[in-house]
Amino acid sequence: MDESESFEEIEEKISIDESIEQLLFSNNDEILHEIEKTIGLFIAARGQNLTIYGHREKVEIAKRVISNLTSNFKSGKIPTRNDISIIVRNVKEDLGFNVNKLKELKIKIGPHGKTISPKSIGQAKYFEAISKNDLIFVIGPAGTGKTYIAMAFALNYLTSENISRIILTRPVVEAGESLGYLPGDLEQKVDPYLRPLYDAIYDMIPYNMFQRYVERGAIEVAPLAYMRGRTLHDSFIILDEAQNTTRGQMLMFLTRIGFNSKTIITGDITQVDIPRTQDSGLVVASKVLKGIEGIAFIYMGPEDVVRHPLVERIIKAFQREEEKRRDDKDKNK
Numbered sequence: 001m002d003e004s005e006s007f008e009e010i011e012e013k014i015s016i017d018e019s020i021e022q023l024l025f026s027n028n029d030e031i032l033h034e035i036e037k038t039i040g041l042f043i044a045a046r047g048q049n050l051t052i053y054g055h056r057e058k059v060e061i062a063k064r065v066i067s068n069l070t071s072n073f074k075s076g077k078i079p080t081r082n083d084i085s086i087i088v089r090n091v092k093e094d095l096g097f098n099v100n101k102l103k104e105l106k107i108k109i110g111p112h113g114k115t116i117s118p119k120s121i122g123q124a125k126y127f128e129a130i131s132k133n134d135l136i137f138v139i140g141p142a143g144t145g146k147t148y149i150a151m152a153f154a155l156n157y158l159t160s161e162n163i164s165r166i167i168l169t170r171p172v173v174e175a176g177e178s179l180g181y182l183p184g185d186l187e188q189k190v191d192p193y194l195r196p197l198y199d200a201i202y203d204m205i206p207y208n209m210f211q212r213y214v215e216r217g218a219i220e221v222a223p224l225a226y227m228r229g230r231t232l233h234d235s236f237i238i239l240d241e242a243q244n245t246t247r248g249q250m251l252m253f254l255t256r257i258g259f260n261s262k263t264i265i266t267g268d269i270t271q272v273d274i275p276r277t278q279d280s281g282l283v284v285a286s287k288v289l290k291g292i293e294g295i296a297f298i299y300m301g302p303e304d305v306v307r308h309p310l311v312e313r314i315i316k317a318f319q320r321e322e323e324k325r326r327d328d329k330d331k332n333k
Contacts, residue, residue, distance in 0.1 A: 008056050014063060016048050017070060024050075024069075034081055035065055038088045064091045068099045086119050089303045093121055107152060109204050110159040116152040116204075122304035123149060129296040130264070135257070137242075137286060138266045140300030143311045146266040147240050151200040153264070154236040158218060163260065165218050167237045168197045169253075171244045171274075172223040194221050197240060224249060233258035242267035242282040244274050250281025270322070 016024065024031055025045060032043050032050075039062050041054025050066070052059050068087045072079055079087070090097040105127040106117035118124040123145055129136050130153050138146045154166045198221070201210050213219040224245065239245075239253055242265045257263050267282040274280065289295050302315045 009054065010056050010059055011051060011053050012059050012063070013049055013051050014066070016050060016066070018048065021048060024066075031069070031079070031084065034084050035062060035088070038085060039065070060095060061088070061091050064095055064097065068097065072099055086306065090121055093303050097121065107156045109152065109155045113155075113159070114204050116149070116156075118149075119145070119306045120300075120304040122298065122300040123306075126298045126300070129298050130262070133294055133296040134262055135254075135295045136262075136264045136298065137282070137289075137296070138264060138298045138300065139269055139282065139286065140298075140304060141268050141270065141302065141315050143305040143315070144300040145304070145306055146300065147196055147238070148200045148203075150238045150240075150264040150266060151197065152204060153262075154238060155201070155204055157236045157262065158213070163236045163262070164234045165220060165236075166213075167227075167232055167235050168194070168219070168221045168240070169224050169227055169238070170194055170197070170240045171242075171249060172225070194223075197221060197238070224253065227253055227256050230256055231258045232256050232261055235261045237261060237263040239263070239265045240267075242285075243269050243272045243280050245281035246274060247279045247281050247284045250285050253281075254285070270319075 029045060032045060036043050039054070039058050041052060041058045041062060043062065044051040044053070052062050054062070065084070065087050068091065069079055069084070072083070072087075087097075087099055090099070102118045102120075102124055105124055106115050107127075108115050118127050122140070126136075126138060126145075126149055130149075138150070140146060151168075154168075157163045158166055201219075210219065214221075224239070235258065237257065242250070244267075245253065253265075254263075265282070265285070269280065269283055269286070272280045272283075286297060290297060302319070305311050305315060
């Protein structure tokens with residue numbers, strides 16, 4: 001399509017199925033208004049017909065969003081405002097997006113536990129990478145589900161008895177703070193660093209089940225320094241916040257991986273807290289390990305954020321500011 005055509009204002013009429021009328025026209029056309037606001041166009045409804053006004057590209061996006069909503073509603077799920085936001089983001093990235101295909105990639109935590117499925121194209125690629133590779137690097141901003149999905153797969157593997165234990169670890173030196181200077185015993189010192197891992201676990205399994213796993217050694221949560229000298233066989237290993245590892249720490253960790261183990265390394269290379277004099281182990285690994293069989297790199301962006309829609313806009317605003325700062329810095333050289 002010619003670039004000028006995508007900005008051409010058009011009007012297009014589409015018919016909707018009877019089964020979707022109740023959804024689209026409920027609560028004073030609330031869902032239609034949400035689609036208008038999110039995409040940036042106008043929709044007029046009359047009977048079983050919708051007239052969509054706007055730039056050609058936006059009209060095509062709106063049609064695809066309505067198609068996805070129709071499919072979703074027929075399956076028995078009434079979409080929320082957040083569902084609409086997720087569908088719009090995915091359709092903007094891929095006009096052929098089908099929300100039902102994401103549902104096919106679901107995993108379950110135990111026979112009666114929570115079901116987890118991807119909510120974006122990036123997350124779908126993440127799911128597929130885990131099923132095909134033994135070592136997966138997942139790089140992207142907060143809110144994209146990096147840690148949550150890793151934890152879901154780890155618990156799925158454990159409850160399915162594909163592995164015998166889960167190892168969760170993080171570097172504990174951040175923003176210039178050293179572990180030795182923090183108050184309390186070891187557990188109290190590392191707890192604030194490992195809290196996001198606990199939060200993900202508690203959202204998927206009951207606390208008493210987690211405690212039983214910990215007591216029998218099936219789930220181990222420890223700082224990265226405690227991985228040295230070990231070989232981790234028959235394990236699902238998660239290294240979180242890997243952007244705060246040094247080159248040496250990353251190499252040490254990667255050489256801990258044993259037989260019948262799967263490893264996920266997550267991080268955000270825009271949020272490195274180690275001193276600038278040291279290279280981030282995650283950045284180094286992303287350069288030197290590409291193309292090696294059995295290793296996958298998944299890169300996620302603001303379009304994969306599944307928190308409040310404001311989070312995506314906040315991330316993009318900071319990215320624009322960072323790009324401007326770099327441009328200004330280059331000009332002043």
